[in-house]
Amino acid sequence: MGLFNRKPKETVTITYISHGGARVEAAVPVDTSVMEGGVSNSVDGIVAECGGACLCATCHVYVDEAFLGLLDPIAADEEVMLGNTFCPRKPNSRLSCQIHVTKALDGLVVRTPEAQH
Amino acid sequence: MGAGVVIAGAGQAGFQCAFSLRTEGYDGPITLIGEEDWLPYQRPPLSKGCLSGKTDLDAIALRPAAYFQANRIALRMGRRVESINRLGLRVILDDGGEVGYEYLVLATGCRNRVLAGMEGVSYLRTREEAAALMDRLETAETVTVIGGGFIGLEVAAAAAGHGRRVTVVEPQARLMQRAVGPIISEYFRAMHARHGVRILLGTTAAGLEGDMVVAGIGVTPRTELAEAAGLAVGNGIVVNAQLRTEDERIFAIGDCAAFPSRFARGMARLESVQNAVDQGRCVAAAICGRGADYAAVPWFWTDQFEAKLQMTGLSNGFDEQVVRGDLESGKFSVCYFREGRLIAMDSLNRPGDHLAGRKLLAGSGAVTPEQAADLSFDLR
Ligand SMILES: Cc1cc2nc3c(=O)[nH]c(=O)nc-3n(C[C@H](O)[C@H](O)[C@H](O)COP(=O)(O)OP(=O)(O)OC[C@H]3O[C@@H](n4cnc5c(N)ncnc54)[C@H](O)[C@@H]3O)c2cc1C
Ligand code: FES
Numbered sequence: 001m002g003l004f005n006r007k008p009k010e011t012v013t014i015t016y017i018s019h020g021g022a023r024v025e026a027a028v029p030v031d032t033s034v035m036e037g038g039v040s041n042s043v044d045g046i047v048a049e050c051g052g053a054c055l056c057a058t059c060h061v062y063v064d065e066a067f068l069g070l071l072d073p074i075a076a077d078e079e080v081m082l083g084n085t086f087c088p089r090k091p092n093s094r095l096s097c098q099i100h101v102t103k104a105l106d107g108l109v110v111r112t113p114e115a116q117h
Numbered sequence: 118m119g120a121g122v123v124i125a126g127a128g129q130a131g132f133q134c135a136f137s138l139r140t141e142g143y144d145g146p147i148t149l150i151g152e153e154d155w156l157p158y159q160r161p162p163l164s165k166g167c168l169s170g171k172t173d174l175d176a177i178a179l180r181p182a183a184y185f186q187a188n189r190i191a192l193r194m195g196r197r198v199e200s201i202n203r204l205g206l207r208v209i210l211d212d213g214g215e216v217g218y219e220y221l222v223l224a225t226g227c228r229n230r231v232l233a234g235m236e237g238v239s240y241l242r243t244r245e246e247a248a249a250l251m252d253r254l255e256t257a258e259t260v261t262v263i264g265g266g267f268i269g270l271e272v273a274a275a276a277a278g279h280g281r282r283v284t285v286v287e288p289q290a291r292l293m294q295r296a297v298g299p300i301i302s303e304y305f306r307a308m309h310a311r312h313g314v315r316i317l318l319g320t321t322a323a324g325l326e327g328d329m330v331v332a333g334i335g336v337t338p339r340t341e342l343a344e345a346a347g348l349a350v351g352n353g354i355v356v357n358a359q360l361r362t363e364d365e366r367i368f369a370i371g372d373c374a375a376f377p378s379r380f381a382r383g384m385a386r387l388e389s390v391q392n393a394v395d396q397g398r399c400v401a402a403a404i405c406g407r408g409a410d411y412a413a414v415p416w417f418w419t420d421q422f423e424a425k426l427q428m429t430g431l432s433n434g435f436d437e438q439v440v441r442g443d444l445e446s447g448k449f450s451v452c453y454f455r456e457g458r459l460i461a462m463d464s465l466n467r468p469g470d471h472l473a474g475r476k477l478l479a480g481s482g483a484v485t486p487e488q489a490a491d492l493s494f495d496l497r
Contacts, residue, residue, distance in 0.1 A: 002255070003170055003251070003254060003255050003279055004170050004251050004255070032176065036176060039179070039180065040176070040178070040181055041181070042180055042181060042183055042184040042187065049133075049390070049394045050390060050391075050418075051159045051161060051162070051390065053161070053418050054468070055416065055418060055427065055471075076468060076469075077425070077468035080468040080469045080471075080472050081468070081472065083472070084472055
């Protein structure tokens with residue numbers, strides 16, 4: 001037994017700041033994505049229509065510069081979809097579904113764009 | 118303000134319609150009624166992350182309960198809509214309750230086809246079915262999958278990934294034949310074989326064995342509510358270009374809706390997240406007075422082992438195909454043409470092609486087969 005038995009996961013704190021200024025401080029389990037943390041805390045501005053398949057670009061966020069270097073590099077499929085965001089891509093743009101939550105990301109701050117559509 | 122919007126079916130499409138109504142600024146009452154006991158959830162992870170053990174079944178909800186409260190969306194879970202009183206503008210629920218509507222959106226999805234006369238077979242559409250499948254997978258050593266479509270193959274890949282001995286039985290001559298072209302079918306057959314999955318094509322399941330049997334043999338649209346209400350149904354609830362049934366107060370969206378599609382060159386019924394989301398949004402806009410014909414480009418994906426396949430357009434009826442990239446490298450796209458026009462593209466690990474394909478199909482598809490096959494030609 002045990003293919004699917006998993007231990008409760010550690011969490012890190014991620015702050016989501018919506019375009020309108022609303023702040024959500026969320027405890028997000030490691031090994032999930034920044035998008036999942038946003039959705040499960042109803043963060044305004046994280047829409048995530050494709051559920052993390054890297055096919056919709058409606059989970060676009062701007063990452064606080066201090067954390068950029070701690071993230072996994074942008075893979076080819078994310079790079080493509082970053083070219084298709086509704087609001088302009090900036091140097092700190094990422095798709096939140098592609099940001100894998102690790103312990104090193106404790107304290108991460110991301111901002112959501114004005115719109116995802 | 119009136120009686121507001123009632124949405125029957127709280128899956129991907131029903132949820133999206135409620136979500137988009139609020140983002141579009143709709144201020145009236147919204148009631149989202151779903152027969153399943155769970156908060157609206159996504160199905161794609163059921164056969165992918167959940168089965169492979171990466172994703173928790175508890176992590177697939179589309180939004181938490183607090184979202185529905187904050188957005189004044191009355192969620193009635195574990196409740197079935199039994200019938201529609203079109204003259205009285207109300208739906209009747211299985212507990213005898215009634216809810217009045219100004220607009221009614223049918224988002225009832227599909228139900229799995231089942232194998233008549235075969236007991237002990239697992240199916241996969243709901244969260245409960247996924248949980249049951251996971252339980253059986255814990256102890257099964259051999260798994261037989263009946264049906265070589267997307268769901269069957271995703272289940273096969275997950276089971277093989279857990280070290281199970283897997284056989285896939287597909288009556289057609291090739292895999293995923295309803296949705297992809299033969300080059301992709303063959304690529305996936307060879308890939309499954311490399312991973313130790315036994316694939317039997319052109320065979321039916323009679324007499325097959327295994328510690329567990331899973332069937333993914335397609336679905337039928339849930340049209341019963343519409344039909345009993347006297348609305349036209351065919352392969353789905355029949356709607357016009359604006360996704361309205363013949364009753365202008367009743368729409369149908371998602372897996373259950375049959376709608377006119379230029380991509381299908383006729384009526385289409387699509388089973389995809391893209392279609393559920395875009396139709397939910399289209400109807401929300403219509404209810405807010407910004408109605409437009411539904412014209413979204415179809416796209417879909419599947420994950421099996423290391424392969425991420427992204428599809429756009431509808432390839433049925435192509436008369437020419439070209440390969441862009443190199444089959445051996447596992448990075449290529451198959452571009453399908455009909456009468457010289459691009460009608461669809463299946464991309465394997467070439468996300469740039471996929472996105473370019475979506476954009477081309479949204480326009481006129483103006484690319485020639487020669488250009489598409491030429492890697493130095495920029496599809497964008
Ligand atoms: C295992 C699996 C994997 C998938 N993978 C992918 C994928 O990778 N990519 C992709 O694009 N698509 C995928 N799909 C398809 C996608 O999930 C569906 O197209 C999508 O869920 C359709 O949304 P829907 O709202 O139309 O139907 P559903 O999500 O099925 O929702 C309909 C809901 O309505 C309820 N209902 C029905 N009748 C009534 C009634 N009378 N009263 C109240 N409630 C009612 C049903 O119980 C159901 O909960 C997958 C589907 C499955 C099953
Ligand atoms: S959720 Fe769709 S791209 Fe991130």
